[in-house]
Amino acid sequence: MLxxxxxxxxxxxxxxxxxxxxxxxxxxxxxxIVVTFPYLYDDIKSVVCPxxxxxxxxxxxxxxxxxxxxxxxxxxxxxxxxxxxxAHTHFEQKIKKMIKENGLDSILIEIPYLQNIKIFKNPSxxxxxxxxxxxxxxNYIAFxxxxxxxxxxxxxxxxxxxxxxxxxxxxxLQSIVNKGDRPNRIAILDSPRAQYIVAGLGLNASYILMKExxxxxxxxxxxxxxxxxxxxxxxxxxxxxxxxxxxxxxxxANRYGRKVLILPxxxxxxxxxxxxxxxxxxxxxxxxxxxxSIKTINVQLLQEVYIILxxxxxxxxxxxxxxxxxxxxxx
Numbered sequence: 306m307l308x309x310x311x312x313x314x315x316x317x318x319x320x321x322x323x324x325x326x327x328x329x330x331x332x333x334x335x336x337x338i339v340v341t342f343p344y345l346y347d348d349i350k351s352v353v354c355p356x357x358x359x360x361x362x363x364x365x366x367x368x369x370x371x372x373x374x375x376x377x378x379x380x381x382x383x384x385x386x387x388x389x390x391x392a393h394t395h396f397e398q399k400i401k402k403m404i405k406e407n408g409l410d411s412i413l414i415e416i417p418y419l420q421n422i423k424i425f426k427n428p429s430x431x432x433x434x435x436x437x438x439x440x441x442x443x444n445y446i447a448f449x450x451x452x453x454x455x456x457x458x459x460x461x462x463x464x465x466x467x468x469x470x471x472x473x474x475x476x477x478l479q480s481i482v483n484k485g486d487r488p489n490r491i492a493i494l495d496s497p498r499a500q501y502i503v504a505g506l507g508l509n510a511s512y513i514l515m516k517e518x519x520x521x522x523x524x525x526x527x528x529x530x531x532x533x534x535x536x537x538x539x540x541x542x543x544x545x546x547x548x549x550x551x552x553x554x555x556x557x558a559n560r561y562g563r564k565v566l567i568l569p570x571x572x573x574x575x576x577x578x579x580x581x582x583x584x585x586x587x588x589x590x591x592x593x594x595x596x597x598s599i600k601t602i603n604v605q606l607l608q609e610v611y612i613i614l615x616x617x618x619x620x621x622x623x624x625x626x627x628x629x630x631x632x633x634x635x636x
Contacts, residue, residue, distance in 0.1 A: 334460050339385040339411075341397050342369055345439070347576040349389070352449070352470040353456065354463035360385075362396070365573045370518070372396045379403070385411045386459055389452075392417050393435045412455060414448075421447035425504065427497050429513040429529070434497045437571050441501035442482045445577060446475050474578070481582045482506065491540040492566075493533050493557075495550035499543050499568060505581060506588055508541065515550045527553055534561050541591070546570050564591045 335356035340346055346361040353359060360381050363369045374382075374396050382388065382400055390397045392415035404411055416422060417435055422444050427434045439445045453471045457464035482505050492508040494500060496515040503510045512533045514526055534540050534557050542558040542565045544551050558565045566588055569580050 334462065336386045336456065336460055337381075337384050339381055339388045341388070341390045341394070341400070342572075343367075344437075344571045344574050344577050344580070345389060348474070348578055349452075352452075352467065352474050354460060354466045357460075357463075361575070363572075365575055368572065369394050369396070374399055382411070383407070383409060385409075387412050387414065387452075387455060389414045390416065391435070391438070412459075414452065414455070416444075416448060419448060419451055425500055425510075427500070427513055427516065428511055429516050429526075434500050436496075436498045437501050439501075439577055440505060440571065440581065442478055442505045442581065444501070445478060449475060478578055478581070481578065481585050489539070491533065491537040492543050493530050493540060493554065495544045495548040495554055498571065499545055502568060502571075502581065502584055503543055506584060508543070511537075511540075514554060515548070522550060522553065527557075530554065531557050534558065534563055541566055543568065566591060 335358060336353070338349060338353065338357060338359045340349055340359065340361045341363060343361050343363055343365045346359060350359045362374075362378050362381070363372050369391075372394065382403060388400060388404070388411050390400065390413060392398075392401075401413060401415075403409070404413055416438055417424065422438060423441060424433050424435065424438065425441075426432065439448055449471050453467050456467045460467075490508050491511045492503050494503060494510055494513045496518060497513055498518075500510045500513065512530055514530045515522055516526070530553070534542065540563055542554045542563055544554055544565060545568045547570055555565060557563075566584070568584055571577075571580060574580050
């Protein structure tokens, strides 16, 4: 009996040592991943391996175009194994320069330069739009597949975790966005930041009122938006919450009876997929309401037609009866 207890105790001790050793290996191999914009933070956290550390430089609600690196940001960058950058703001260029000048081993992933990333032109300017590229699902998927290969190469023992997590994430992303339903639906946007979200929803981004965030809206811009809204009966107005263009586009939508899709501000969010899910749900609800309204209008029109036909029939009978009586009296 004592022998069995000693044997069990030895097995438990060895198991504990093995588990501790495995935990130590995972901890020692943990990856430090830095995202420059906040909207990637939660999504990346959901696909990495236990022990990996994800840090976002710019916090939600802060304008990344005006952001200046802090001392703690620089320390985080120096420890990073992977840095994910949109490659178009001042502080991101500073990070790139810092990696080169300090000979850091960090892998810098610059989203616009990845293979299979699609860059759309702003319909109002004809200039390429680099705002929120990853909100177009095909771009996000291309990025995630590339990220998966980088993660697996840096931490091979977690390769299966990365693959399974990212594949599940992609499946969820594909289930949220259905591109086939609205290919001819014209969308008038408040700013370039909405273009990739709109494209992901299958809408045709045809006009952007505020050509760039820092460019004031002119009377000509408003006139152009009004022309598009007036011309296309199936058009929809898309506004990012808190946009400077809200009052202009809301007034035009009300004037011409068009639907308005309000999007959450990407810079206040920590998840791309949550914004896309929200946008898809709201748009589907708008479509359902619009369909219900059309059916209601059709029923009302049909009722009105029936009433008119009944009135005409009764009028005809009222005219016919006196005429028949007159004919009989005369004969």
